[in-house]
Amino acid sequence: MRSPVRRRAGGALVVGALLAGSLAGCGVLPPMPDPVPADIVPSAPADLSPAAGGDALSPDGFDAVERMAVRIRNVGCEELSTGSGFAVDEHTLITNKHVVADSKDLEVSTYDGHDITVGATSTAGLADLAVVRTTDPLPSFPELADADPEPGDPVTVVGYPAGGELTVTEGEVMGTTRDPLNANLGEVLLTNAPVEPGSSGSAALDAKGRVIGVVYAKTADDNSLLVPLSTLQDMLADDTAFTPAKGC
Structure with missing residues (x-):
């Protein structure tokens, strides 16, 4: 009889203002959060320009933002985790290293529920970053800013x-x-x-x-x-x- 699969949320890592030694240099994934309240709805950002490779924004400024983001489900060796990612070109996604770690299979889907076939995945040694190449084209990708932001931006x-x-x-x-x-x-x-x-x-x-x-x-x-x-x-x-x- 197979044992049940443990589940975790591969989301944002949580760190304290003063970190214990066990966290230094190592991100520990948090347990599954409480269910998302039903009254939480997406809020539309204002004044976003069209994403490169995507269609123009609808009047509420939301469509291009939807198209560039993806949901990632990591069917792992022992457990299931979830995370997010975004396209930087037609066949390249950026996400976190801990989102794709210990993966048996990555399931990537777009804002409209379309599944994207994943090719190769690479992870960084220095930062919590990963690059996911896709065989299917991605619907949209944003531009990169000219420089890092300033405080207050x-x-x-x-x-x-x-x-x-x-x-x-x-x-x-x-x-x-x-x-x-x-x-x-x-x-x-x-x-x-x-x-x-x-x-x-x-x-x-x-x-x-x-x-x-x-x-x-x-x-x-x-x-x-x-x-x-x-x-x-x-x-x-x-x-x-x-x-x-x-x-x-």
Whole structure:
């Protein structure tokens, strides 16, 4: 008789303001969160420009945001986890390393429920980042910003908390802080845009809808942590930054 599969939410990692030694340099996935309240609905960000490779925005500014985000279900070696990701070109997704870790199978779907066939997956050694190549074309992808944001700049996070419906949350960049989970990474962005388990791998966008970072964790006081755009760009340009992901 097979034992039941354990489940976890591969969402935003939670870190305290003062970290215990067991968390230094290692992200521990949280347990499955409570069910998402039924009264939570996506909020439409204002003034987002059309995503590169996508159609123009509808009047409410929401369609292009929906098209660029994906839901990721990691059917793992021992358990199931969920996370988010976003396209950077027609066949490339960005997400977190911990979202795709220990995977037997990755199931990727778009905002309208269309399944995307996954090819190769690579993970970074330095930051909590992963690159997923797809054989199916992705419906839309955003532009990257020209530079990292400044404190006070607005930020919009687009993802699938708890593996549920696509949600858009807003806040602002609070500044930078030393990465509490990856000691060698250096400075990361701190924002007050709300994220939850399942938000990991979400794109963080500026007021023009351009990517400024990648959500990878939340703090104990409910702030969100982002891998900065500059780090993402540097690693994508480095042929040695990513290596094939290990499965079961």
